[in-house]
Amino acid sequence: MEWKPDKDAGIPIYMQIAKELERQIVLGVLPPGTSLPPERVLARRFGVNRGTVSAAYEELRAKGILQSWQGSGTWVSRDLWGVKQMPNWYAYTNGGAFLPAYPLAKRIQDACFDSSIINLAKAELATTMIPSLIPTTPGEENEIKLELGYAHPKGEPRLREALAVHLHENYGIHASPDEILVTSGAQQALHLITLCLLNPGDAIAMEGPSYSYSLPLFSSAGLRLFRLPMDEDGIIPEAVYDLQREHRIRMVFANPTYHNPTGTILSEARRTQLLDICQELRLPLVEDDAYGALTLAGSPRPPKPIKAIDETGAVLYVGSLSKTIAPGLRIGWLVGPRSVVERLADAKQQMDFGTSSVSQQFARQFVERESWNNQQERVSRYLLEQQQTMVRAMHNHLFDYAVWNEPGGSYHIWCRLLTPRDETELLDDAIREGVVFTPGSVYGAEAGWLRLTYSWECPANIEEGIRRIQRVLQQKKR
Template identity: 75%
Template sequence: MEWKPDKHGELPVYQQIAKRLEQQIIEGELPPGSSLPAERVLARRYGVNRGTVSAAYEELRAMGLLQSWQGSGTWVSQHLWGVKQMPNWYKYTNGGAFLPAYPLAKRIQEACFDPSIINLAKAELTTSMIPPLSLQNLDDANENSFELGYAHPKGDVKLREVLATHLHEHYGITASPEEILVTSGAQQALHLISLCLLSPGDAIAMEGPSYSYSLPLFSSAGLRLYRLPMDKEGIIPEAIKSLHLEHRLRMVFANPTYHNPTCCVMSYARRRQLLDICQELRIPLVEDDAYGALTIKNGQKPPLPIKAMDASGTVLYVNSTSKTVAPGLRIGWLVGPRSVIERLADAKQQMDFGTSSVSQQLARHFLESARWKNQMERLSGYLYSQRQVMQAAMEKEMKEYATWSIPEGSYHFWCRLVEPMDEQILIDAAIREGVVFTPGSVYGAEQGWLRLTYSWEKGTAIEEGIRRLGKVLGNKTS
């Protein structure tokens, strides 16, 4: 959305325009010697009279930032203090291989850091639900045995052994330690896959909507993204065949258990069909199972991951401790054929010399003990009570504005507005009212969808946040 001066603000409009142009000059968006629009052109753009723009230009000329020549227009001064030697950081920061976050997602991220705003967008465990993981918890945490050096490129050997046991006991996945790569969170695993196993121009398919649409890393890698249609069970597998025929898919990404953002769960039969089709077409399948362990109390347990039925090495399985234990640990893992793990481990070593040794040892001691089971039981009850609070608040404040289904796992409600609204206008109005959520377009959904998260805020804050959101929706529909 293009910047506009606030005609009702405390600062005079001409000063707002002058400050805006000054900022663009200093940041390099308007480099020395660049031409500025004629006064009448900028006046039309900002919806002000020409005299207001003239006053803004005059102020910048007095500061030495602008120069004017009769018949030649107005220019950014070539002789600014130090600016002549300053790099054009605007071009640098908007270039490079790794693209910036999408503007709407960035707006939400900024609001999430404001403690005065009720946060129904943050998909993290509240601090009280993160178990204590101090060095004193470790039986062997003493100066003789606690490792602080670089870990093995694939990850700490003891952690990978523990993960092999953990995956078999809790997920039905059989994998040797040599088929496991420890990563700095699940997102790094996806980044490694996109950079090392795919090439610019390759076509990949994923659910629509999907959390992956919110990650610029796929576009940064130059990949072509294609959407797979979904129903209440997730991906419709038959669509892969027609999409592959047209675009020659190189990889499929799926989130079959408590899908983010819809929370739907793929049935066993559908998982089997999806795997069979990928095997038939020889297309690797990346399974994101970040929320798979988060069944809410009284909810039906989901089927085992697709990786549990994969005997051919078709599936690359990605998971982490971020949603179940502590996001700050930054411990994720990728399970796949040994040749793939070795390729990605080599790339990871070049990137960061391995995931934090301290985090890996903390994660190992948590996953190999009864703490995992206790934490899952705590989370099951906690998420149940949080979900109930949000559901009751939505029934009271939002029933006439939206519809939703009840999730049996994960952190979210996926809502559809009765009357779709411009998402930028809606999110701006909500933030002004003191609440933030995630619009569906962040995940590639059409206008009119939104995700509401209940894992972070306390019950009273959830109730107040939903009340504020209901007020915004009421104002926009009235």
């Protein structure tokens, strides 16, 4: 029976075609030098459009398996065997313990590096908002003396001391320096947790939708992910009981403050309830607080982190400077019981010999200085202006197509299309129109949801980006 792509397989059609062609090449069904059918012929054979076949051919050309020449067609590379024998890199790159990025997320990542595309997906501060980390106090300009050796496995001691003060003064979290692990961004903290504290096959709970859902690191660790239901006030804590009874979950992951992607804030009462339930069930609670410092100017401050009311050590608190200061520093931290910090620090030492000592010294200078408050106020005003720009543009251009929220903090607006669209098709159409955003399915949401990010682009580009999304939606409405 002739092979056909399976449209219900959950794998992009072009990747199925590429994999089948490579299988035939490796097995010798298509020997070196064999001419392949023109794209339109193969498209008819497989019942797909020509662009799908073109993408499959391009995938194999990039791996050196196929060669093409304008006017001469496409053929199997003559250099696959013999003297220039090559490994089957397709099998290698699609194997291994750490899974590749999900296809939709990879498509977004690629588009984000195209400077001609308006970027409403990139969750970073604009370059103009990143402060100088060089001391500017008179007399200090020429006194920077950086230590360039390996840092302590837990992190540079003076940085951990500064973080202990910072967390207490700004978040009400009481932690000694020995209960803090400095990581290369918050994502490394999550990675260490999955590798060191959980085992393949373990079940974990997280909000649905959730940024954590978008990270292949959980699936790479062999974990089973179960969804904690949410409403407009965040997680519904009682659902933890159901998941524990039905799936024996081992850990709960939560993003209670300016949840990514929805922007919701878990109420103080629900924070207490969630902590009480986790303590009752003896479940560790991982609190991801990447956006906690990003309250917009004029908005009320959110409740204190769950870690601030944790008296038993049930909460592992994860934070970062990436959203408030500079993502390029790659400075994050985990706060937890000393035994957990020691275990994760040992694993981190084996991985990378510690976070960059240079980044840690710059981070300490910033956290220790009063400029933290100045930067936070500056960012809060900036994000308010950016959000107002996007909301105005959405009222002007998307009012007939979508509904959305206006969070009191973070970088994003969570938007629901009134008429859901195929997300892959919608994203492709938008990229062709010159704008990129994040479809909700990347975070495990139902069809029809979009995350629109206002932190990166200038106001004029935000306005134009929303206008381009309108054009895409108008085209399909016709």
